[in-house]
Amino acid sequence: MQSRRVSLLESNDRVEIRIDVTQRGETAEDPLVLTCRPVLVRLSVVFVAVAAMMLAMGGTAQAATLVAVWHMNDTGSVMTDASGNGLTGTLRSVSTSQPVLSGTGFGFFAKPSRVRVATSSLLNPGTDIFTVTVHVKFSTKPSAAVGDYDLIRKGLSTTAGGDYKVEILENGYAYCQYKGPSGNVNLSHGPSLANNAWHTIVCRRSGSTVSLTIDGQNFQKSGATGKIANSSDVFIGAKDDSGADQYKGLMDEVTISRG
Numbered sequence: 001m002q003s004r005r006v007s008l009l010e011s012n013d014r015v016e017i018r019i020d021v022t023q024r025g026e027t028a029e030d031p032l033v034l035t036c037r038p039v040l041v042r043l044s045v046v047f048v049a050v051a052a053m054m055l056a057m058g059g060t061a062q063a064a065t066l067v068a069v070w071h072m073n074d075t076g077s078v079m080t081d082a083s084g085n086g087l088t089g090t091l092r093s094v095s096t097s098q099p100v101l102s103g104t105g106f107g108f109f110a111k112p113s114r115v116r117v118a119t120s121s122l123l124n125p126g127t128d129i130f131t132v133t134v135h136v137k138f139s140t141k142p143s144a145a146v147g148d149y150d151l152i153r154k155g156l157s158t159t160a161g162g163d164y165k166v167e168i169l170e171n172g173y174a175y176c177q178y179k180g181p182s183g184n185v186n187l188s189h190g191p192s193l194a195n196n197a198w199h200t201i202v203c204r205r206s207g208s209t210v211s212l213t214i215d216g217q218n219f220q221k222s223g224a225t226g227k228i229a230n231s232s233d234v235f236i237g238a239k240d241d242s243g244a245d246q247y248k249g250l251m252d253e254v255t256i257s258r259g
């Protein structure tokens, strides 16, 4: 019989989440270790919840690699990437130094207001497990004219090679989409997040399953997407440079991971 133990280690400069899998007291698999900077204890708890959920789903413990880590503490014209991959974004009419639970974050109040990150193969899911995490706080649902808020996306529905995105729909619900040559798998779930409180949205594709996790509560949908890879830039806070599907609210701690 296998047993799995999830442990959380916090120090001044990093948080480590470790999952050990043992069988009759012996190590059965290499431990899954996720590390990040200590932003919010709350985020750490969400991290553990997601990791535990992955294991509960019967997934094999395997190392996840952080592709991009955007703390959004920047005060200038760029958004730095703490992952070491150099996936720097450029700001357009973004309000920096906004109050968040810890550190600072970005505000998207203008139109257009967005962060743009140049395309990189690192930001393409391919066929890998691919997870996007966003933290948002907003008080107003998208108007009928706006339609929905585009929180982060790479590509459009018409883009060759597919696309992925995280949105807030007109009813205030979170929404995930992964679209590839084999299909478009998307799902949304309530409640409305337009309550001026911080929320954590995690969109993940693993094999033929897309999952949406809202504040630790997981929802799933099955369906094949296939290989997703395009040459589009990543947009955060809006659909494009014209401010279509313009988000209106605060954002912090956006991460992308693979595996």
Ligand SMILES: [Ca+2]
Pocket (backbone or CB within 6 Å): 071, 072, 073, 100, 102, 103, 104, 105, 252, 253
């Ligand atoms: Ca921050």
